[in-house]
Amino acid sequence: MILKAEAVTKKYFRKFADKNYFYAVNETDFVLKEGAVTEIIGRSGSGKTTFLNILAGLLSPSSGRVMLGDTDIYSLNDKKLSLLRNDNIGVIPQGQTGLDSLTVLENVKLPYILYGKGEDADERAAALLEMVGIAHLADSYPHELSGGEVRRLAIARALMKNPPVILADEPTGDLDDENTEIVFGILRKAADDGASVLLVTHESDAQRYADEIYRMNSGKLEKI
Amino acid sequence: MTVHSLPFKNIRHKPSRTAALAVIVFLMAFTLLGGTLSVLSLQRGLAALETRLGADIIVVPDTAKSKMNLENIVLQGIPGYFYMDKECVDKIAQVEGVEQVSAQYYLASVSSGCCSMPVQIIGFDPETDFSVTPWIRQSYGETLGTLDVVVGCNINKLVGGTLKFYGLECNVVAKLDRTGTELDNAVYGNVDTVKKLIAASVEKGLNELAKKDPDKIVSSVLIKVKDGYNIDDVTDYINVYVRHVQAVRTKSMLTGVADSLGGVSNVIQILIAAVWVFVLILLFVVFSAMINERKREFAVYRVMGTSKSMLAKMVLTESTVLSFSGSVLGCAAAVLCVSSFSTVIENQLQLPFLLPDFGTAAICGLITLAASVVISSVAAFYAAIKLSRVDAGLILREGN
Ligand SMILES: Nc1ncnc2c1ncn2[C@@H]1O[C@H](COP(=O)(O)OP(=O)(O)OP(=O)(O)O)[C@@H](O)[C@H]1O
Numbered sequence: 070m071i072l073k074a075e076a077v078t079k080k081y082f083r084k085f086a087d088k089n090y091f092y093a094v095n096e097t098d099f100v101l102k103e104g105a106v107t108e109i110i111g112r113s114g115s116g117k118t119t120f121l122n123i124l125a126g127l128l129s130p131s132s133g134r135v136m137l138g139d140t141d142i143y144s145l146n147d148k149k150l151s152l153l154r155n156d157n158i159g160v161i162p163q164g165q166t167g168l169d170s171l172t173v174l175e176n177v178k179l180p181y182i183l184y185g186k187g188e189d190a191d192e193r194a195a196a197l198l199e200m201v202g203i204a205h206l207a208d209s210y211p212h213e214l215s216g217g218e219v220r221r222l223a224i225a226r227a228l229m230k231n232p233p234v235i236l237a238d239e240p241t242g243d244l245d246d247e248n249t250e251i252v253f254g255i256l257r258k259a260a261d262d263g264a265s266v267l268l269v270t271h272e273s274d275a276q277r278y279a280d281e282i283y284r285m286n287s288g289k290l291e292k293i
Numbered sequence: 294m295t296v297h298s299l300p301f302k303n304i305r306h307k308p309s310r311t312a313a314l315a316v317i318v319f320l321m322a323f324t325l326l327g328g329t330l331s332v333l334s335l336q337r338g339l340a341a342l343e344t345r346l347g348a349d350i351i352v353v354p355d356t357a358k359s360k361m362n363l364e365n366i367v368l369q370g371i372p373g374y375f376y377m378d379k380e381c382v383d384k385i386a387q388v389e390g391v392e393q394v395s396a397q398y399y400l401a402s403v404s405s406g407c408c409s410m411p412v413q414i415i416g417f418d419p420e421t422d423f424s425v426t427p428w429i430r431q432s433y434g435e436t437l438g439t440l441d442v443v444v445g446c447n448i449n450k451l452v453g454g455t456l457k458f459y460g461l462e463c464n465v466v467a468k469l470d471r472t473g474t475e476l477d478n479a480v481y482g483n484v485d486t487v488k489k490l491i492a493a494s495v496e497k498g499l500n501e502l503a504k505k506d507p508d509k510i511v512s513s514v515l516i517k518v519k520d521g522y523n524i525d526d527v528t529d530y531i532n533v534y535v536r537h538v539q540a541v542r543t544k545s546m547l548t549g550v551a552d553s554l555g556g557v558s559n560v561i562q563i564l565i566a567a568v569w570v571f572v573l574i575l576l577f578v579v580f581s582a583m584i585n586e587r588k589r590e591f592a593v594y595r596v597m598g599t600s601k602s603m604l605a606k607m608v609l610t611e612s613t614v615l616s617f618s619g620s621v622l623g624c625a626a627a628v629l630c631v632s633s634f635s636t637v638i639e640n641q642l643q644l645p646f647l648l649p650d651f652g653t654a655a656i657c658g659l660i661t662l663a664a665s666v667v668i669s670s671v672a673a674f675y676a677a678i679k680l681s682r683v684d685a686g687l688i689l690r691e692g693n
Pocket residue numbers: 081082083093111112113114115116117118119120163687690
């Protein structure tokens with residue numbers, strides 16, 4: 070499925086000498102291609118996370134629109150947008166996102182259960198944990214895990230419903246080289262299976278896996 | 294695992310948060326129900342006292358010194374005795390406006406059979422009595438024979454047993470319901486019984502006041518005033534025209550009790566209000582703190598496609614489960630406290646204290662339960678609304 074940003078901007082308020090706002094994302098058009106890994110790199114504070122959150126339907130843009138297929142996602146009400154995200158967009162947020170009341174396995178199953186139709190999700194969840202290499206931690210709780218293990222949990226969780234769109238915000242931040250390879254491999258494979266994958270990262274390595282690369286520079290996105 | 298089990302997992306895995314909320318609601322329920330039950334018990338105690346007296350005016354000898362003394366004996370049933378000439382009963386009956394008169398006889402005695410403290414023995418005339426009889430009827434349907442006694446509920450003797458006063462054995466034929474006053478420590482018998490006891494006490498040289506023939510004395514006269522007559526006028530008339538007696542309006546004796554009862558009730562109500570205001574503030578503070586603590590957690594739920602209404606439902610379920618259990622525990626503790634400390638409360642406050650019946654208590658409990666659950670749900674809802682105003686994307690950026 071194609072995810073498109075049309076003339077999207079995000080304005081934040083902040084005190085400057087001459088004005089009291091700035092654009093974290095300047096007017097941007099962007100297409101996330103199907104079956105490809107698109108990478109966005111850029112300095113810290115350049116607006117990468119802001120842009121990714123807008124694409125994910127998590128942060129309303131100040132102007133412009135985001136289209137998933139034929140749907141203007143910000144025209145939907147919260148219920149519909151939530152359901153659409155649950156079904157179609159796997160988000161791996163920046164930072165630690167384990168839910169402490171749930172075991173690792175339950176964390177991974179959660180997207181499935183939210184609008185559950187009763188099917189058993191255990192098998193897929195277990196397979197994903199195996200894939201990201203934390204199967205042995207299935208019954209542990211996130212606070213018992215290392216930073217890298219929690220990140221891998223988030224990756225498995227984002228893939229749980231096999232979403233056509235995957236948005237990953239520095240998914241390999243805390244991982245060692247070996248696990249970084251594994252995670253990029255997983256995202257690459259998802260793209261090869263037809264998903265539209267967006268990868269926000271600092272890693273120069275990742276360029277080996279990317280089909281297209283953009284640079285975010287003070288809210289401006291340019292293809293390189 | 295289903296969506297519905299999520300709130301319970303959150304409750305289980307955050308014990309300190311769970312405990313904090315439950316304790317707050319516990320406090321709310323405990324003070325509201327405990328306070329309400331106390332106020333109701335006081336009101337019921339006063340009402341019981343009023344019906345128990347059943348008379349408009351009480352006439353006692355003017356030797357029954359202070360009014361305080363009188364109140365003690367008549368209202369509180371604190372053991373004591375005084376006597377006056379029986380002739381005055383007829384005189385009082387003649388007074389204009391008097392509908393019914395009935396004499397009573399008081400005697401205080403220690404009985405080895407039941408108690409270490411003296412108990413008040415109250416004799417009444419079954420022919421004329423309108424004060425004690427209706428009350429005794431509730432526990433005992435037959436007429437009392439000589440040396441038959443009916444005992445207050447605090448007298449430690451079972452029906453069928455005997456109590457010995459001044460060497461005379463009395464049969465306990467019935468036990469009265471609780472009044473919540475010292476009258477629960479009294480023993481009731483008919484005139485003949487009490488006269489026999491007075492005679493026995495005089496014989497043993499233990500009764501200073503009753504040097505006279507027991508047939509010619511009474512302790513007090515209870516008066517019912519005819520409809521249409523002013524009770525104060527009748528009282529005044531007796532005080533002026535009948536010698537060696539003083540007449541007192543029972544209402545005026547009760548106003549003292551009613552006043553302090555009102556005072557205590559006010560204090561309790563202010564206390565309830567204060568605790569609730571405090572707890573309300575606390576609830577909102579705790580819920581606000583909880584929002585901050587859980588912002589990220591909620592954002593993660595949103596990322597996965599949880600809608601705002603699903604999240605609100607989750608928070609509300611959690612708070613309802615917690616407030617319900619906290620409230621149930623608080624109600625239980627309140628009932629336990631008020632009922633097991635009722636005698637202590639009664640003694641401390643020096644006021645009649647009679648627990649409400651089960652139905653009333655149950656209704657109060659349900660109202661308390663509903664109130665505390667609703668209030669904490671409002672606080673939780675406010676938390677949920679506040680959370681839903683923020684874009685998940687903004688929250689997720691924080692703390693990186
Ligand atoms: N809620 C906000 N209010 C004001 N300014 C904000 C807000 N969120 C982000 N910004 C600013 O917008 C800019 C872009 O932030 P963003 O998080 O998108 O950067 P980033 O490229 O993801 O950086 P990093 O690589 O460090 O994650 C930053 O300057 C940030 O300070």
